[in-house]
Amino acid sequence: MDSEVEDQISVREESFVCGGVETQVVKCGPWSNLFDEQGISKPKLLIFIIPGNPGFSPFYVPFIKALYSRMDSRFPIWAISHAGFYMSPKDKKTLTAPDDSSAQEIEDIYGLNGQIEHKIAFLRAHVPKDIKLILIGHSIGSYIALHIMKRAPELPIIHSFLLFPTIERMSESPRGRIATPLLCWFRYMLYATSYLLFKPCPEIIRSFLTQKALERVRFKGDIPLKNLFQPFCIANAVYLGSQEMVQVVKRDDEIIKEHLPKLTFYYGKTDG
Secondary structure (H helix, E strand, O other), X not given: OHHHHHHHOOEEEEEEEEOOEEEEXXXXXXXXXXXXXXXXXXXXXXXXXXXXXXXXXXXHHHHHHHHHHHOOOOOOEEEEOOOOOOOOOOOOOOEOOOOHHHHOOOOOOOOHHHHHHHHHHHHHHHOOOOOEEEEEEEOHHHHHHHHHHHHOOOOOEEEEEEEOOOOOOHHHOHHHXXXXXXXXXXXXXXXXXXXXXXXXXXXXXXXXXXXXXXXXXXXXXXXXXXXXXXXXXXXXXXXXXXXXXHHOOOOOHHHHHHHHHHEEEEOOOOOO
């Protein structure tokens, strides 16, 4: 029964300029521009999902629909792609934010620090101050969520749920020991390989490869994931990953202690 209800829930994608780059946002619920909503139709709460790496918001559509259904469709749920993980089609309209400051460029926006500032800029521009926020961070998105709470205390965040949080000693984890040399020492080789392999590929070939990759992980989404094999997006995923391994070392206990009543951590042996 739940799956039938979730199949009927619609989601949509929108693209904005945020921090000087195109940004993809997946939205669930009848609310689009929260500044336009008035009276009884205006939601009191927004659930905001920050992805892991690779940071493609369409990956989270099944989770968004399940969550929206279980919350009786009461609140909007948005998921944002990381900066540099989206290239909009030429015929797609890029929307403007109510606050033009979100279009201002952010230094090193594709790096870890820039990704944090990117999310803060989006929330400041697109969410009215009287709407409460619940953050859901997945993997490195948990690290970003914690630092949003630290850097932007004016945002009305009432809780953050951190799913499979990567907030410490990433390079020491079993996968980190493999990923660190690849991402840090051979990063430019990975850049070159992705451009040589995928840049000359016709769009139909990239779409076929994307379809096969998603079938392999049994992913079914309502929004096409067209940028999975874009060299530009692959390079940014590698760059972000290299910074994660170097910068996410010691757990920031000060942030956790300060915001502990607002934090829930979900850990697991495997993260599918």
